[in-house]
Amino acid sequence: MALLALAPACGFSSSGGGTDVGPPCFGSVVRICFDAGAVPMAPRSLPATEIDTDKTASGDLCDQNNDQKASYCVVTGAPLTLAAGAVLTAHGDKPLVLLSTTTMELLGDIDVSSHLG
Numbered sequence: 001m002a003l004l005a006l007a008p009a010c011g012f013s014s015s016g017g018g019t020d021v022g023p024p025c026f027g028s029v030v031r032i033c034f035d036a037g038a039v040p041m042a043p044r045s046l047p048a049t050e051i052d053t054d055k056t057a058s059g060d061l062c063d064q065n066n067d068q069k070a071s072y073c074v075v076t077g078a079p080l081t082l083a084a085g086a087v088l089t090a091h092g093d094k095p096l097v098l099l100s101t102t103t104m105e106l107l108g109d110i111d112v113s114s115h116l117g
Contacts, residue, residue, distance in 0.1 A: 023067070030097055032074055038065035040101050044077025046088055048108070051075070053092030062094075072097045082108040091115075 025033040034040075040063065051061055053073035062073040073094045080100035082088055086108035090096040096112055098104065 026099055026101065027097075030068065030072065030095075032072075032097065032099055033067045035065045040076035040078050040099070042078060044075075044080050046075070046077075046080065046082045046086065046108075048083075048086035049088060051088070051090040051092075051096065053090055053094040053096050055092070063099075068097070071095075074099055076100070079103040079105065081105045082110070084108055087111060 023033040023036065024039045025031055046061075049061075051073065053062065055062065061075045063069070063076045066074055068074060071094065073090070073092065074097045076099050078101040080098060080103075082105070084107040087110075088108060089111040091112075098106075098110075
């Protein structure tokens, strides 16, 4: 079963004072920190698709350049959009996190409900 968490860029924080700045991090409910130079900067338009949150193969939507990749499927973009009429579904043991480092426009449907039987 997948759980959806949205992590808007307004949760950005970094270490204060001095020249030793920590990794760029986003989110307040789920804190996601990115590897050096791996902060999402490219726009992403989510397709009408099904996401397996447990899958980590190359080409998958789950970002693998963050400190939470073992616990969450983090889908990133700058901005992140889902067109009107598109349906995004997700399943798997890892919760789904949609994270935009700029704006997020989710006009379609996101289904992370349980469909047993």
